[in-house]
Amino acid sequence: MSGAGWVAIAGLGPGDDALVTPQVADALAQATDVIGYIPYVARVAPRAGLRLHPTDNRVELDRAAHALQLAAEGARVVVVSSGDPGVFAMASAVFEAVEGGPPQWRDLDVRVLPGITAMLAAAARAGAPLGHDFCAINLSDNLKPWALIERRLRLAAQADFAMAFYNPRSKSRPEGFARTLDVLRQECADARPVLFARAVTTPDEELRVVPLTDARPEMADMRTMVIVGSSQTRMVGRWLYTPRSAG
Ligand code: SAH
Numbered sequence: 736m737s738g739a740g741w742v743a744i745a746g747l748g749p750g751d752d753a754l755v756t757p758q759v760a761d762a763l764a765q766a767t768d769v770i771g772y773i774p775y776v777a778r779v780a781p782r783a784g785l786r787l788h789p790t791d792n793r794v795e796l797d798r799a800a801h802a803l804q805l806a807a808e809g810a811r812v813v814v815v816s817s818g819d820p821g822v823f824a825m826a827s828a829v830f831e832a833v834e835g836g837p838p839q840w841r842d843l844d845v846r847v848l849p850g851i852t853a854m855l856a857a858a859a860r861a862g863a864p865l866g867h868d869f870c871a872i873n874l875s876d877n878l879k880p881w882a883l884i885e886r887r888l889r890l891a892a893q894a895d896f897a898m899a900f901y902n903p904r905s906k907s908r909p910e911g912f913a914r915t916l917d918v919l920r921q922e923c924a925d926a927r928p929v930l931f932a933r934a935v936t937t938p939d940e941e942l943r944v945v946p947l948t949d950a951r952p953e954m955a956d957m958r959t960m961v962i963v964g965s966s967q968t969r970m971v972g973r974w975l976y977t978p979r980s981a982g
Pocket of ligand 1 (some may be wrong): 818822851960
């Protein structure tokens with residue numbers, strides 16, 4: 736292949752095609768290769784001249800190195816993530832591969848194309864729970880020890896942040912989210928609202944708000960975003976919101 740190759744690390748948004756940015760659609764229209772986790776590559780419409788490379792979830796660094804190698808050979812590669820590629824997704828994996836790869840990779844044309852992350856899509860469907868200070872935590876302990884997750888949870892609760900949890904609960908890690916709820920109930924002695932937002936902006940979307948005292952581990956799975964309010968977060972009618980100001 737000839738010509739100047741590039742890598743675009745793109746976010747496909749939370750599910751609805753209307754939430755794919757025109758910039759990402761444009762990169763996909765120009766691409767020769769699309770690389771990513773199987774269900775995300777499945778969201779890209781096949782066309783003549785476009786090679787699709789779906790791969791399993793646990794091979795992020797291999798996938799990133801493959802993308803860089805193809806671009807070095809002249810391919811126009813889109814690496815796809817759901818939501819935003821910089822949020823618990825492929826953008827960091829690509830830069831890690833650049834860091835560990837041949838020096839020429841540092842000169843490649845690599846661009847990160849943002850997308851709407853699940854946290855913001857979920858918040859928008861429910862109202863405005865992230866309208867004041869908040870933090871985002873990945874509850875998976877695949878890439879970090881549980882003790883670090885627990886420490887961050889406790890400190891975030893003590894600092895009265897609203898919290899958005901990604902990857903709350905999987906079949907291989909059923910315990911973590913139960914422990915998360917226990918830690919929060921220890922740190923927050925109130926019935927602040929908890930949003931369970933599943934498959935947001937897809938036909939399977941389900942939203943549910945319950946008081947922290949009633950939140951149960953089974954309410955979350957790997958397609959769920961969990962948003963725990965601050966001490967100020969509340970309902971107004973059917974909307975969940977956090978006021979702009981705090982004590
Ligand atoms: N890069 C992605 C996050 C990848 S981690 C982003 O920015 O959104 C995968 C986790 O994101 C899932 O376990 C779930 O917690 C959340 N998630 C992704 N899409 C979602 C959706 N449509 N609805 C609710 N949660 C979603």
